Amino acid sequence: MCGIVGYTGHQPAKEIIIDGLRKLEYRGYDSAGIALLEGDHVVVRKKKGKIANLEKAIAGEKFYATTGIGHTRWATHGAPTDGNAHPHISQDGKIAVVHNGIIENYMELKEKLEKEHGITFRSETDTEVIAQILGVLHQEKKSLQECVYEASKVMKGAYTFAAICEDEPDRIVAFRKDTPLIAGIGDGCNFLASDVTPLLKYLDEIYLIDNGEMIVCTPDRIEIFDEDGKPVHKDSLHVNWSVEDAQKGGYQHFMLKEINEQPKAVSETLGRRLDDGNHVHLDGISLTKEDLANINKIDIVACGTAYHAGLIGKYLIEKFAGIPVEVDVASEYRYRDPLVDEHTLFIAVSQSGETLDTLMSLREAKSKGARVLSIVNVVGSSVARESDDVFYTWAGPEIAVASTKAYTTQLICMYLLALYIGRLNDHITEEYSQKVIAELKQLPDKIQDVLDHSSSVESMAKLLYNRQQVFYIGRGLDASVAYEGSLKLKEISYINSFAIAAGELKHGTIALIEPETTVIAIATQDFLYPKMYSNIEEIRARHAHIISLVKKGHEDIRKISTDVLEIPDCMDEVAPVLAIVPLQLFSYYMARERGENIDKPRNLAKSVTVE
Ligand code: AGP
Numbered sequence: 369m370c371g372i373v374g375y376t377g378h379q380p381a382k383e384i385i386i387d388g389l390r391k392l393e394y395r396g397y398d399s400a401g402i403a404l405l406e407g408d409h410v411v412v413r414k415k416k417g418k419i420a421n422l423e424k425a426i427a428g429e430k431f432y433a434t435t436g437i438g439h440t441r442w443a444t445h446g447a448p449t450d451g452n453a454h455p456h457i458s459q460d461g462k463i464a465v466v467h468n469g470i471i472e473n474y475m476e477l478k479e480k481l482e483k484e485h486g487i488t489f490r491s492e493t494d495t496e497v498i499a500q501i502l503g504v505l506h507q508e509k510k511s512l513q514e515c516v517y518e519a520s521k522v523m524k525g526a527y528t529f530a531a532i533c534e535d536e537p538d539r540i541v542a543f544r545k546d547t548p549l550i551a552g553i554g555d556g557c558n559f560l561a562s563d564v565t566p567l568l569k570y571l572d573e574i575y576l577i578d579n580g581e582m583i584v585c586t587p588d589r590i591e592i593f594d595e596d597g598k599p600v601h602k603d604s605l606h607v608n609w610s611v612e613d614a615q616k617g618g619y620q621h622f623m624l625k626e627i628n629e630q631p632k633a634v635s636e637t638l639g640r641r642l643d644d645g646n647h648v649h650l651d652g653i654s655l656t657k658e659d660l661a662n663i664n665k666i667d668i669v670a671c672g673t674a675y676h677a678g679l680i681g682k683y684l685i686e687k688f689a690g691i692p693v694e695v696d697v698a699s700e701y702r703y704r705d706p707l708v709d710e711h712t713l714f715i716a717v718s719q720s721g722e723t724l725d726t727l728m729s730l731r732e733a734k735s736k737g738a739r740v741l742s743i744v745n746v747v748g749s750s751v752a753r754e755s756d757d758v759f760y761t762w763a764g765p766e767i768a769v770a771s772t773k774a775y776t777t778q779l780i781c782m783y784l785l786a787l788y789i790g791r792l793n794d795h796i797t798e799e800y801s802q803k804v805i806a807e808l809k810q811l812p813d814k815i816q817d818v819l820d821h822s823s824s825v826e827s828m829a830k831l832l833y834n835r836q837q838v839f840y841i842g843r844g845l846d847a848s849v850a851y852e853g854s855l856k857l858k859e860i861s862y863i864n865s866f867a868i869a870a871g872e873l874k875h876g877t878i879a880l881i882e883p884e885t886t887v888i889a890i891a892t893q894d895f896l897y898p899k900m901y902s903n904i905e906e907i908r909a910r911h912a913h914i915i916s917l918v919k920k921g922h923e924d925i926r927k928i929s930t931d932v933l934e935i936p937d938c939m940d941e942v943a944p945v946l947a948i949v950p951l952q953l954f955s956y957y958m959a960r961e962r963g964e965n966i967d968k969p970r971n972l973a974k975s976v977t978v979e
Pocket of ligand 1: 671672673674717718719720721722723726769770771772856859972973974975976
């Protein structure tokens with residue numbers, strides 16, 4: 369979603385800011401703009417559509433500014449137009465603002481500004497309210513820092529914003545409320561941004577800005593102030609992602625690169641949490657036997673793909689640890705007044721750690737006394753910072769909007785956590801735990817085996833890419849894999865697709881099966897195999913195109929399937945980590961055959977920082 373970049377230093381700011389915006393493109397956006405402190409004037413340029421449109425529009429202009437802010441906008445209030453794009457400026461044109469979030473009381477503020485200060489609004493956005501408030505305060509001879517501080521007190525909602533003012537050269541003032549903001553410590557220059565990716569090539573030390581904090585950046589210092597305006601001293605954080613991690617590395621798309629990185633990512637996640645004796649250790653997470661005895665239920669809350677990882681987490685924790693688990697999508701959980709108390713362990717799952725609904729659910733559970741553990745990829749993200757304990761996935765940066773390696777590493781965290789809890793409360797034996805761990809350790813090689821056979825998935829996609837609808841069915845753990853497989857396909861190929869527990873087919877959905885329908889039947893669970901076999905027979909009787917996804921060795925399935933996809937033999941419990949890989953590849957190749965924008969699908973954002 370919206371991305372903010374700011375630079376103040378001694379180099380031409382325009383190039384650095386535009387390059388930074390490009391790095392934030394993966395978050396999703398529909399317009400882009402920059403504001404530069406050019407001499408003693410604020411210059412704003414903004415354009416609907418891609419950053420390339422903005423670059424084209426300013427190609428003939430020469431800018432000397434060494435301080436500026438930039439923005440990629442994902443439209444919420446007002447259509448994606450040049451006028452609604454950020455930055456927005458104050459009525460007198462002296463102050464420019466970029467914003468990420470939604471100002472909930474903007475109508476009330478707008479009316480007040482119109483009536484009491486004669487402001488004429490130029491856009492349909494909530495953001496313009498910030499620029500106008502700052503402008504009004506500035507006319508009262510207040511400094512930009514004072515204006516930002518005062519403005520932050522009258523707004524409600526999520527409002528992380530950055531501002532520059534033509535009366536204060538070489539200075540950016542920013543405020544954080546509910547959407548991410550970091551400050552990057554450069555050499556003779558400083559940065560701010562929505563996440564670390566635009567900064568990787570310039571620096572490796574950052575400050576994580578907390579909610580309610582304001583930062584003042586000049587080329588030689590970054591000052592941070594708390595909600596009361598008092599200076600804050602905080603330690604910087606070392607960033608260990610490299611520039612290469614966030615580049616395509618020869619792959620046509622980030623998604624394909626990230627699918628192929630899964631053996632390495634899974635191995636990294638396992639390596640961080642297994643000791644030499646193959647025991648799970650949760651260094652940095654304090655979960656003792658006594659803590660566990662105090663917990664009588666676990667709530668797993670997340671959105672999209674992370675929610676699907678939660679569904680598998682429920683199965684694993686209930687099986688390995690015998691503790692009841694509820695899984696909920698965050699946008700529902702936060703408004704349903706969940707039954708939570710100090711005996712609840714709340715697990716938030718999030719790649720970005722910035723998904724607003726997940727963050728708000730976390731706060732809801734915490735306010736009711738729950739202990740909060742999060743499974744997060746982005747180090748220092750909001751979800752991570754507000755949790756009592758963090759189980760990092762260590763997947764490295766995930767740039768493609770469609771989540772792949774973050775999902776498989778979230779699953780690995782679920783296995784390790786469930787095993788750890790299961791041994792702590794003696795629900796499983798050491799022998800069983802060792803057996804599962806031995807299987808987990810084989811996963812990187814087995815995922816590689818699936819990847820090595822990707823050409824068969826590619827050929828399948830070449831035949832099927834113009835299909836109108838694809839169903840995914842499965843039972844037990846495979847039902848959760850089906851949900852994730854289906855989400856992957858629809859988000860990048862735009863094919864109408866949905867997933868259903870195979871046993872539910874007969875209760876309505878089978879009415880939709882016709883010869884043109886493609887059904888992907890996932891049947892990796894040995895004890896449910898006969899049941900899946902019968903479901904596939906029922907679909908076959910309706911002449912659908914059936915792709916069965918099974919472990920190697922199930923030759924009988926060929927008799928009743930149009931095509932078969934295989935994964936290496938494994939314990940049923942770990943099969944989801946393998947089964948999802950051919951489904952990710954299938955979605956990727958289907959979208960590629962259809963010529964879609966795979967890494968940045970329409971209407972979607974990588975980091976959903978608004979409701
Ligand atoms: C997955 O492919 C998605 N694009 C999306 O469902 C994502 O998983 C969801 O928005 C949650 O994001 P998070 O993990 O960063 O919280």
